[in-house]
Amino acid sequence: MLCPCEDVLVEDVEEAVELGYTDLEPIKRVTAVTTGPCQGRWCLRATIELLAEHTDKTAEELGSITHRQPVTPVPLDALAEARNPADDGDE
């Protein structure tokens, strides 16, 4: 098991590589690896290492996925109550 969030097996990634997907972003879209609740924390490095093994790319060349803000879930209510820093009234 490579990605326990989305149940992606090592074989799923190997199969995707055989189909011609060799970059991280397409592999992510085809297999759903790194897209579950952990957002790649658990599986990203192992995925890069697996691809480096099965493609002609190095881990360096494979790069990484995009990490968008926020990095942990934020309740919308809390967001709605956030201050606009443009307002005055600093602490």
Added chain:
Amino acid sequence: MSKNPYPPAALPSLGAGARGDDGASEDAVTFTWDGDQIQARPGEPIAVALWRAGHVTQTRSLKYHRPRGPMCMTGDCPGCLIRVDGVPNVRGCRTPVVDGMDAESQTGWPSAETDVFSIVDRLFERFDHERSFVRPQPVNQVYEAIARRMAGFGTQPTGEVATSPGRHLETDVLVAGGGPAGLAAARAVHQAGREVRLVDEDMHGGSLSYHHEPIEVGDLAAADGPSLAEDLLDEVPDRRRIQGAVVGLYEDEPAAVLAEEPEGLAVHTVDAETTVLAVGGYEGPSIVEGNDTPGVLGARAARILLGRWGLEPGDPVAVLDPDRQGRAFADLATERGLTVHTLDDPEWIEGEERVEAVVGDKRRVDVEAAVIDPGVAPSAELGRQAGVPYTWQDELGGRVPLHRADGRTPVPDVYVAGTCAGLPTVEAALVQGQAAGQRAVGEQPQAIARMIEAEGGLRDEERDAIRSVWNE
């Protein structure tokens, strides 16, 4: 409506586990798990209390409905996501038990432990849920309708997460992460007479909270990690600490911080002159058959369970292909009287609902838990958001930010230190954290060369890891 089960109120500084005290004499608190009464020790995380009560399976996977249990103990895997007082997707390993709390599994039917849909795993060796049953159309409609039910993520919350108004804060230095590197950095900033804001979800010293050995490096010394964490936290005034997490960094915009305020979660914006990232890293899978069986957990997670919470993950326990963390766990477990089997060449892990045996090194041993040790990969999310370039360095555990030994990066106002810069140990993190803190307030970190060179302070591998991975 129940009261704010998420976010986690501060987990207590137990330290009891780290000192070998089993804590059993303390008054128990009681909560329910899928309707059953469970006893827990005050303040321990839900995931720990469930494991202690024999409920290692706490959720099911999305597609094959395999049983899942805690694997990381740091909030970074899907193994402990549950529903608490009507709020879904609560991380049980980060949320302390509160007396009377109502915890439920949110995946699997009727529950995570007895899930009729686990038949999927038996029927299909591999199953592509996105592309199956697409045709004929009526079949697809039925499938779509049950797929959501089966996934188990679709039940609306009935509880409410308390929130509170955010504030806009200004400070000299924002330190993200309160492990050894972050604490050393925050202390350096405070000692320089500058204002620091230290942000950490847990505020008990990160990897110090379960470190059971004496620490001595530079001017820092303590009998164990929890004591050093207390000493260091004492040097950062209360009002400078924010219990929470930096959730977003932006170039030229204030940082976003999700904070656990007494009235509820708040999003603060923090304008800092410089930012020190000391955000640690993540364990991950070791690629071995059966690696997702409940009872398989990372070596750091196993150290947290035993070292911080005094919970034996299993006895006997297997340690598979150990590196530094795995060996540290094996030492601690042996010291606590557990039977530890180390396998250097593991082939597979057996067990359906819980680890039963491991096979490798030409033998098969019955165990209750299996500890894997893939090493800790640096966390890169915030660094990349801040525009720091990253490069792959095998010896530093994966992708690391370009940085100097003293934490400077190509982004002038962003510094990195500790595990997120690929450092292997708390001692190394303390040294680099202190240097990064001094740099962040414009001081020359005189001490770093001295501390790196000092006899008896750092081991060779630590000296090697504190180095420049950035050539201008």
